[in-house]
Amino acid sequence: IDYGDDMEYLEDLVGMLLTNINDGMGLTVANLSKEKENKKVAVKARVSELEDLLNHLKE
Structure with a gap:
């Protein structure tokens, strides 16, 4: 399964x-x-x- 775009x-x-949280709480860029x-x-x-579950269901 390709999750590339997702x-x-x-x-x-x-x-x-995280940017919104950062703005709200003043976290550092490193954090x-x-x-x-x-x-x-x-x-x-x-x-x-989820992939493991899907494979298990296919069996």
Whole structure:
């Protein structure tokens, strides 16, 4: 399954959300980058879980 376009969309969305959080809470740019990386990892892990579930259902 190719999540290429969806991943870009999710990364952009997460970036926008984190920017809003950053503006509201005064987080540093370093924290923002770290949070974005954490979100990317979380999204990729979730996508992986969904792929595993899909493969399991196909069996």
